[in-house]
Amino acid sequence: MIGFQEQFQLDAAACETVLKQLIATSEGPASQLRDAMEHGLLNGGKRMRASLVLGAARLVSGDMTDTVGALRTAAAIECLHAYSLIHDDLPAMDDADTRRGKPSCHRLFDEATAILAGDALQSMAFDILAADSTHSDAAVRVRLIAQLAQSSGLAGMAGGQMLDLQAEERPFDIAQTKQMQMMKTGALISCAVLSGGIVAGADHALLSAQAAYARHLGLAFQIADDLLDYDGDSVLLGKPAGQDEPRGKAGFVVLLGRKAAAAEARRLIHDANRALAPWQEAAKYMQNLAEFAITRET
């Protein structure tokens, strides 16, 4: 059996290949917009969301997994994620000059181009999911689409980013911070896991377990992010470390303290993995992914 690290890298590479193909075949006279979308999409992300989709699909159907469908689903979620990073980096939002050690989209191009690149990457995500090649059954495709739309809108990612911006003005307590993070990053992580399950035809019991896994994982992932921001090395992070706290954001480290935050992340990953325990060996990859989410160095 292939090891976790190797599988994780294979998944990321496969997703990268599909994203490159998809953006290369996206043509039109607006070449600068295409270039900006490509820059946002192919900037060296870990592809953790893609791996969650692929791992969740394999948990359902193992070697019989429809790789094309799962990869297209993963690619759609990575497009959505890339759009959110481009918009989050804008001057009116987090005002970040760099992202993963490279200039952010609005710095390399300009603000208008970055706004449009995010907009068009969102459209692209839904276009990918709507196509026949993602799944032969249109009913499955609309389920994927509905879930992505809900995860990314007012009640999900965009709403979470709104709350995060407001937290700069009046600091959040721990419950508000959890709610905000469940929306801002948790919703799309849950969407990735559930989309992998849906595209591979998971039954109700497995989808429920995957939902529980994803909910715990999403929060743990964000706590790990806050820990990395607190402890992290900015070269590894590709963005200046320690930038959240001075802006008054109530990260988990500030709210709980460093040690309690780390313990909470560990506890959440324990719960995430327990949710998948009935699937035994088949769930191993997902459990390793959960472990990776809190032990990663970037």
Added chain:
Amino acid sequence: MIGFQEQFQLDAAACETVLKQLIATSEGPASQLRDAMEHGLLNGGKRMRASLVLGAARLVSGDMTDTVGALRTAAAIECLHAYSLIHDDLPAMDDADTRRGKPSCHRLFDEATAILAGDALQSMAFDILAADSTHSDAAVRVRLIAQLAQSSGLAGMAGGQMLDLQAEERPFDIAQTKQMQMMKTGALISCAVLSGGIVAGADHALLSAQAAYARHLGLAFQIADDLLDYDGDSVLLGKPAGQDEPRGKAGFVVLLGRKAAAAEARRLIHDANRALAPWQEAAKYMQNLAEFAITRET
């Protein structure tokens, strides 16, 4: 038979009601984001795109039209349109302080909120289309979704807006201007007409005719916009008139001259209406809509 103006107002009012219901039931802790979305969505638009959806659907199925499905489709397209106006008004884009006589979204709220409101309205459009109540057949819903995604992305609206911004730096000739406008406003107008046809089950012949109608209409609509901007009264427009030309935009009036531009719009509407001529009386509303597109005062 009910007159055009009356039907047009009924359509706009019905769309308004559905949009109000949809935004009122969109809840979550990010209330400021919801308010900004509502402001962008319910700011007194003419609902011409909604009327195109409804008219195109009635052209297929007359009194038997599934009003709920057609209205939800219309609402989705109005959400997409509202998002594009919010983002177009941003300081990095057209930097507009007002829209239809009211403060633009980023002026009433702030820039970050306006970016997120546009983002979340885009997600909302796809969420509406993906729901069962839009059409009982999931295959029809994914067709609507694919078309909306393609009309709004790189090869459509977002790409057109990118080209429009670039035209400020190096003026476009007439062919480039047409291409840009076909993408920027034409793509969503075509999407509205075709979506009405698709949701009502139009056959291939009617969809082709509707596509031709929409293509001509979209361009005529934009020429009328340029004429209004050139001649128009800023109180009626709800935005400062004559603002395009000084920024170096090669509008149709500047490129063709006032008289030739008006003649071209008239010719295009003639062609649009001829495409629907075989449908005789049933096409009357769509033909009146086309006439309205170039004779409106705002």
